[in-house]
Amino acid sequence: MTEQQPTSLRERQKEDRKARIIAAAKSLFLEAGLEKITMEAIAEIAGVSSVTVHNYYGTKSGVLLALVAESDRELLATLERGLRARGETLTDRVLGFFEIVCRHTQTHLDKAIWRQVIAASVSGTEPRFGKLYHELDNRLASVLIREVERMVGAGILPETVDPAHLGWALFNLQNARFIEFIAADGSSCEAGLQHLRNDLNALMPGGFPGR
Amino acid sequence: MTEQQPTSLRERQKEDRKARIIAAAKSLFLEAGLEKITMEAIAEIAGVSSVTVHNYYGTKSGVLLALVAESDRELLATLERGLRARGETLTDRVLGFFEIVCRHTQTHLDKAIWRQVIAASVSGTEPRFGKLYHELDNRLASVLIREVERMVGAGILPETVDPAHLGWALFNLQNARFIEFIAADGSSCEAGLQHLRNDLNALMPGGFPGR
DNA sequence: CAAAATTCTTTAGTCAATAAAAAATTTGAG
DNA sequence: CTCAAATTTTTTATTGACTAAAGAATTTTG
Numbered sequence: 001m002t003e004q005q006p007t008s009l010r011e012r013q014k015e016d017r018k019a020r021i022i023a024a025a026k027s028l029f030l031e032a033g034l035e036k037i038t039m040e041a042i043a044e045i046a047g048v049s050s051v052t053v054h055n056y057y058g059t060k061s062g063v064l065l066a067l068v069a070e071s072d073r074e075l076l077a078t079l080e081r082g083l084r085a086r087g088e089t090l091t092d093r094v095l096g097f098f099e100i101v102c103r104h105t106q107t108h109l110d111k112a113i114w115r116q117v118i119a120a121s122v123s124g125t126e127p128r129f130g131k132l133y134h135e136l137d138n139r140l141a142s143v144l145i146r147e148v149e150r151m152v153g154a155g156i157l158p159e160t161v162d163p164a165h166l167g168w169a170l171f172n173l174q175n176a177r178f179i180e181f182i183a184a185d186g187s188s189c190e191a192g193l194q195h196l197r198n199d200l201n202a203l204m205p206g207g208f209p210g211r
Numbered sequence: 212m213t214e215q216q217p218t219s220l221r222e223r224q225k226e227d228r229k230a231r232i233i234a235a236a237k238s239l240f241l242e243a244g245l246e247k248i249t250m251e252a253i254a255e256i257a258g259v260s261s262v263t264v265h266n267y268y269g270t271k272s273g274v275l276l277a278l279v280a281e282s283d284r285e286l287l288a289t290l291e292r293g294l295r296a297r298g299e300t301l302t303d304r305v306l307g308f309f310e311i312v313c314r315h316t317q318t319h320l321d322k323a324i325w326r327q328v329i330a331a332s333v334s335g336t337e338p339r340f341g342k343l344y345h346e347l348d349n350r351l352a353s354v355l356i357r358e359v360e361r362m363v364g365a366g367i368l369p370e371t372v373d374p375a376h377l378g379w380a381l382f383n384l385q386n387a388r389f390i391e392f393i394a395a396d397g398s399s400c401e402a403g404l405q406h407l408r409n410d411l412n413a414l415m416p417g418g419f420p421g422r
Numbered sequence: 423c424a425a426a427a428t429t430c431t432t433t434a435g436t437c438a439a440t441a442a443a444a445a446a447t448t449t450g451a452g
Numbered sequence: 453c454t455c456a457a458a459t460t461t462t463t464t465a466t467t468g469a470c471t472a473a474a475g476a477a478t479t480t481t482g
Binding site for chain 1: 326327329330331333334335341371372373376377379380381383384386387388390393394395406409410411412413414415416417420421
């Protein structure tokens, strides 16, 4: 994530502490369940006081969001790459998007963590939090928007299509199924794909809007 | 809401306590903000111990869900009634659905309460909770599904449409914008409507799928 | 180098949530 | 009607998230 300009000593120390904190959180998460992640435990491993963790990340969910955000760049790269290897209908692209996000989630983090993060983003107690989370959403939605733009440019979709509107609509649709996927430990990526396929077929019978 | 069979004394007492608890929560919510609603305060007004409130409703959000569920029946009635007074396109019906839900929300409860409830439904710590909330969603989605069924029956939509699939897709779309509406105190019903209109136009340019 | 500014830690407290023991009360048997 | 058994609530105690304020360091700056 493009570090640069190691300005003052103070700022370097702060960056270092922050890094230690999320490293501590990650290590705790790897060796035990979410229950084991207490702010005290994180603080102790990171070598700071628990108040400092709060000051940096606001809430426990804030720390978890940092974990989520870490794998964000990687997810975006995988998306850009993986989306091309799909069918040529818009439906295929959205399904591909969903599948990549789900698999990435399964590989990199626990559903329980995502639940906490999403819940916190909705409850909106922490102002910083909502902003950060919304940025992630924006970046993800942008992938779909660019995909629509590309298809309009290639003449696959008519000029009348507004890429931003269609992209966001598709993202929201997909996101609803992602949340469903996250919500229950039992629900599989395949089930989510099937549901999303049904959604898209119902709204866009031919694989494209307004056909 | 259709009381019946006052079985044993114990069960009657329990129902009475439950009623007192949600009444207490409601009174507290009316005279002060969400911050003022502590489990202790609720318990004190209801004349029970705070542990009892936890035993009955699991979490504080559980109590709030009971508040939300209370106005559920009324919302459903308003929906059935109000939806008929709309335009004849599917888009118009979905927009009407969204508008009624938003206005009902504004009238009856605070956004902050909805945020807590939705967040708790996602985080899924309390198992009973997720079940209850999902039932609310099911009832709401059913309204849209029945609307689609009606339109198929009336020949407005082709027989090839699966009402359940289309109904859920539209509900999810609408719900994403509802959550957006809830998420920020500043966001208006009108802005949500505009966003949803954009979503629907992008996916169903003619006001119906596959046209 | 010393005063000033910044930042962390300590300390103390509130509140949600949970567990276990203790107390009260309904219920059911005689 | 009474007393033991079953159920349920309250009491008590603890953990952990989160916040506020005062105090302790340490970097920064003149």
